[in-house]
Every structure is written in structure tokens, then in C-alpha cells.
Amino acid sequence: MPMRHQPLVEKAPAEVVERLVDLACLAPSVHNTQPWRWRYDDARLVLEADLDRRLPAEDPRGRNLTLSCGAALHHLEFAARAMGWETHVLVLPADRDPAVLAEVLVSRVHQRAAVRSDLDLLRTRCTDRRRFTAWPVPxxxxxxxxxxxxxxxxxxxxxxxxxxxxxxxxxxxxxxxxxxxxxxxxxxxxxxxxxxxxxxxPLGLLPADPEPLQARSRFRPGLLEDxxxxxxxxxxxxxxxxxxxxxxxxxxxxxxxxxxxxxxxxxxxxxxxxxxxxxxxxxxxxxxxxxxxxxxxxxxxxxxxxQAIGRSGLPRTPRRPLHEVFVRHA
Ligand SMILES: Cc1cc2nc3c(=O)[nH]c(=O)nc-3n(C[C@H](O)[C@H](O)[C@H](O)COP(=O)(O)O)c2cc1C
Incomplete structure (x- = not known):
């Protein structure tokens, strides 16, 4: 009987995983709290919620915190694909520590070319709170x-x-x-x-006067919905x-x-x-x-x-340094 060749699975080197985590951290997060932590133990990358960064008054159940971590997880998956790698994600693994949200394996079977334009997307995405043009998205x-x-x-x-x-x-x-x-x-x-x-x-990313066209009322705000x-x-x-x-x-x-x-x-x-x-x-x-x-x-x-064509670019919101959010075990 002819021997069947098992495809060779190439595990991503730690440097690649580190680069992916760096790109994942460009993800949006509620109030830019960046409430995530990543752990890598040579085979598995673990995404944890950083519960110290939860917003107890605004987000007591952790919905926005988890949404933010979900966005970071997707950013990681997207970055991996853009760099020619595949991800296998297990969300909420059984018997998990309550902070653990997902485990990720990064590997590939075939060499694939990186997609530069997708990597650029991760860097250009941002929250621009300036008023949209009057032309609706169809x-x-x-x-x-x-x-x-x-x-x-x-x-x-x-x-x-x-x-x-x-x-x-x-x-x-x-x-x-x-x-x-x-x-x-x-x-x-x-x-x-x-x-x-x-x-x-940053204050520079919040509109100075959100309603410049609205006539000001002499009275304090009442309850009439308008x-x-x-x-x-x-x-x-x-x-x-x-x-x-x-x-x-x-x-x-x-x-x-x-x-x-x-x-x-x-x-x-x-x-x-x-x-x-x-x-x-x-x-x-x-x-x-x-x-x-x-x-x-x-x-x-x-x-x-x-956004209006020709609108000026915005400065990026800051991000925590990688060493604060990523731990790599030998
Ligand atoms: C779950 C979640 C909720 C958010 N809610 C608001 C919001 O209500 N209003 C707002 O202006 N921005 C909101 N944002 C955007 C964040 O403030 C923004 O992602 C963060 O400041 C990082 O900036 P960036 O998106 O430009 O990278 C939210 C983001 C996330 C992930």
C-alpha cells in the first residue's frame, strides 16, 4: 500500500506570534481601556480579559469589555491571514479560569503571500467622531x-x-x-x-462642539424629546x-x-x-x-x-506597550 503523506504543519515562530499580538492590540476598545492580556507558552496563545480594566459603573457585567476583547481576537485572526498564517481558535475553553476568553493556535500548511493592504487596514481603522456627510450609505x-x-x-x-x-x-x-x-x-x-x-x-479626538448648528435654548435641558x-x-x-x-x-x-x-x-x-x-x-x-x-x-x-473627502487625518489613539499586555513563556 502506498504511504500517504501527512501535510507538514508549520507552527508559527514566537516572533510571528508576538507581531500578531502587537497588531491585535490596534483593536478598538471601550474608552480605549485595552482590557486584554495575552499569554504565549510556545504552543498556545491565550487571550484573557484584564478584569482590573473593567468599568464597574458603566459596564458592570463586562459586555463592553468582552466586545473589546472579541475585537482584539478578530484583529489577531485577520492579521494572521494577512501575514499568510492560519489560526485555530477555541473560545471559552472548558474548565477555564474566568478571565480566559480564547486559546489560539497559529500555524500553516502551505506558504502563502502576505496581503499588505490588509495589514494597512489594521493601521488606518480608527474612531473618527466628526460629523458624517449628508450622503447616506446605501x-x-x-x-x-x-x-x-x-x-x-x-x-x-x-x-x-x-x-x-x-x-x-x-x-x-x-x-x-x-x-x-x-x-x-x-x-x-x-x-x-x-x-x-x-x-x-485624548481630548483632541473628541469634537469641540457636537451640535454647532443647533440653536441654543436659554433654559436648562428639560424632558421634551425633540x-x-x-x-x-x-x-x-x-x-x-x-x-x-x-x-x-x-x-x-x-x-x-x-x-x-x-x-x-x-x-x-x-x-x-x-x-x-x-x-x-x-x-x-x-x-x-x-x-x-x-x-x-x-x-x-x-x-x-x-467622512468628507479631503478631511484631515487624525492622530492615533495611544496603545499600551506590548510588554504590559503580552507574556511569553520559554
Ligand atoms: C465596545 C465598544 C464601545 C464603544 N463605545 C463608544 C461610544 O459609545 N462612543 C464613542 O464615541 N466611541 C465608542 N467606542 C470607540 C472607542 O472609544 C475607541 O475604539 C477607542 O477610543 C480607541 O480608538 P480607535 O478606535 O481610534 O483605535 C467604543 C468601542 C468599543 C470597542
């Missing part, structure tokens, strides 16, 4: 992005009808009011702005979630968010996560009930639009 492009999200085992839905968009904007506004009157949450959020270090959101204040022509929203609101779903939604964001960046679109309507539980339920049809448990909303 519905079919939004539906394509939803299909991208669903490849990660999530449910995704584009909010396209005027009625649903207005309803969502009112709810987003209501969530902001809830957050603004909650001293604990406001204090926590404030702690992540302008830290001048390797994490948090759609004129909140609807901007070009903004469209995609919701990502699933059938349940748990850690496995959040991890998948984080991977899906990253996949959608990179794909949108490739097509020249801009994306801003909008987590405040999800952070207020009563508003999250109302979004699921009165805005969405196909996503029973929304985990994150993504505002999508086009």
Missing part, C-alpha cells in the same frame, strides 16, 4: 455589512426606515440623559479622557447582537464588530460605536422591542457614514 451596502457580521455567528440588522431611525435617535438621546444624571458613570467616563498616557481617549435635535441626514446604524445576552454572544459580537469595521474602512466608510443605548438596560430593551426586528438581544450599535 441600504444594500449596509445589508452587505450585516452579512459580514453574521459570518461570526451573530445577528445583525440595519436600521433603515425613517420611523425606526427617529425612534432609535430618541432612545439614544434618552440613554445620554440617563448617563448624564448618573454621577458614578460620569465620573468613571471622565477618568478615561485625556490621560496623556498609553490608554484612554427629533430635530438628533437626526442627522447621512447617519445610518447597524445593530449587532444575538439570541442571548451572555459572554459567548458578546465575544462573537466583538469579532463581528471588528470584521464589519475593517470591511467598512476598506470601502472608505467611517464607523462610530454607539454603546450608550445598550449600557442603559431599559433603553436596550426598548431598542430591541421598538426599533429592531431580527436582533432580540442587541450588544452594540454602529453608526456608519462617509
Amino acid at each position: 441600504d444594500d451596502r449596509l445589508h452587505e455589512l450585516c452579512r459580514v457580521a453574521e459570518q461570526w455567528g451573530t445577528r445583525a440588522e440595519a436600521v433603515t426606515s425613517d420611523a425606526a431611525r427617529i425612534r432609535l435617535e430618541l432612545l439614544a438621546n434618552r440613554a445620554l440623559t440617563f448617563l448624564e444624571i448618573d454621577g458614578r458613570r460620569m465620573l468613571e467616563q471622565e477618568q478615561w479622557i485625556d490621560r496623556a498616557g498609553t490608554d484612554g481617549i 427629533t430635530r435635535m438628533v437626526i442627522h441626514g447621512g447617519d445610518r446604524v447597524i445593530a449587532i447582537g444575538g439570541a442571548s445576552d451572555d459572554i459567548g454572544g458578546w465575544l462573537r459580537s466583538g469579532q463581528a464588530m471588528s470584521a464589519v469595521w475593517l470591511e467598512a474602512t476598506r470601502s472608505g466608510m467611517s464607523l462610530i460605536p454607539m454603546s450608550q443605548p445598550i449600557e442603559v438596560e431599559s433603553v436596550r430593551h426598548e431598542v430591541a422591542r421598538s426599533v429592531l426586528r431580527d436582533v432580540p438581544e442587541p450588544h452594540i450599535l454602529l453608526r456608519i457614514g462617509w
Whole structure:
């Protein structure tokens, strides 16, 4: 009987794994908390949530933290593919330490060429909070992005009808009011702005006056909900979630968010996560009930639009040095 050749599996050298982790850490994270830790023991790369970086007031269950780690996991998988490697991912391994989110093996059977443009995407993706142009992203492009999200085992839905968009904007506004009157949450959020270090959101990336076209009222804000204040022509929203609101779903939604964001960046679109309507539980339920049809448990909303052509580039948000987030055992 002829001998059958087993294909030779080449394990990625530690230097390659280290490079991949560095690229994974370019992922978006809530308030740029970068709540992840990576461990490599020569065969397995382990992704852990850094629970010291959880936001107890705004994110008590760790939904946004897990979404951020899911985005980093997808960034790693995407970077590996772009560099010609394959990843085998086991999420939430059995008998795990509660912080462990995934184990990854990086290897390849055949040499494949690196895709430079995909590596560049990881570096160009960013959160640009400047106002989008009035030209909306066409519905079919939004539906394509939803299909991208669903490849990660999530449910995704584009909010396209005027009625649903207005309803969502009112709810987003209501969530902001809830957050603004909650001293604990406001204090926590404030702690992540302008830290001048390797994490948090630099002041220079937050719009100076988010509503420059709105006539100022002489009175302090009341309770009347006004759609004129909140609807901007070009903004469209995609919701990502699933059938349940748990850690496995959040991890998948984080991977899906990253996949959608990179794909949108490739097509020249801009994306801003909008987590405040999800952070207020009563508003999250109302979004699921009165805005969405196909996503029973929304985990994150993504505002999508086009930036004006010729708009200036933005400085990158900082990242923690690799040695703080990556441990390599001999
Ligand atoms: C789960 C999650 C929730 C986020 N929520 C918001 C949000 O509500 N508003 C916002 O402006 N940015 C939000 N962001 C964007 C982060 O602030 C941003 O990713 C981080 O500051 C890093 O910047 P970068 O995306 O430019 O790399 C969120 C990001 C993630 C991953």
C-alpha cells in the first residue's frame, strides 16, 4: 500500500506570534481601556480579559469589555491571514479560569503571500467622531455589512426606515440623559479622557462642539424629546447582537464588530460605536422591542457614514506597550 503523506504543519515562530499580538492590540476598545492580556507558552496563545480594566459603573457585567476583547481576537485572526498564517481558535475553553476568553493556535500548511493592504487596514481603522456627510450609505451596502457580521455567528440588522431611525435617535438621546444624571458613570467616563498616557481617549479626538448648528435654548435641558435635535441626514446604524445576552454572544459580537469595521474602512466608510443605548438596560430593551426586528438581544450599535473627502487625518489613539499586555513563556 502506498504511504500517504501527512501535510507538514508549520507552527508559527514566537516572533510571528508576538507581531500578531502587537497588531491585535490596534483593536478598538471601550474608552480605549485595552482590557486584554495575552499569554504565549510556545504552543498556545491565550487571550484573557484584564478584569482590573473593567468599568464597574458603566459596564458592570463586562459586555463592553468582552466586545473589546472579541475585537482584539478578530484583529489577531485577520492579521494572521494577512501575514499568510492560519489560526485555530477555541473560545471559552472548558474548565477555564474566568478571565480566559480564547486559546489560539497559529500555524500553516502551505506558504502563502502576505496581503499588505490588509495589514494597512489594521493601521488606518480608527474612531473618527466628526460629523458624517449628508450622503447616506446605501441600504444594500449596509445589508452587505450585516452579512459580514453574521459570518461570526451573530445577528445583525440595519436600521433603515425613517420611523425606526427617529425612534432609535430618541432612545439614544434618552440613554445620554440617563448617563448624564448618573454621577458614578460620569465620573468613571471622565477618568478615561485625556490621560496623556498609553490608554484612554485624548481630548483632541473628541469634537469641540457636537451640535454647532443647533440653536441654543436659554433654559436648562428639560424632558421634551425633540427629533430635530438628533437626526442627522447621512447617519445610518447597524445593530449587532444575538439570541442571548451572555459572554459567548458578546465575544462573537466583538469579532463581528471588528470584521464589519475593517470591511467598512476598506470601502472608505467611517464607523462610530454607539454603546450608550445598550449600557442603559431599559433603553436596550426598548431598542430591541421598538426599533429592531431580527436582533432580540442587541450588544452594540454602529453608526456608519462617509467622512468628507479631503478631511484631515487624525492622530492615533495611544496603545499600551506590548510588554504590559503580552507574556511569553520559554
Ligand atoms: C465596545 C465598544 C464601545 C464603544 N463605545 C463608544 C461610544 O459609545 N462612543 C464613542 O464615541 N466611541 C465608542 N467606542 C470607540 C472607542 O472609544 C475607541 O475604539 C477607542 O477610543 C480607541 O480608538 P480607535 O478606535 O481610534 O483605535 C467604543 C468601542 C468599543 C470597542
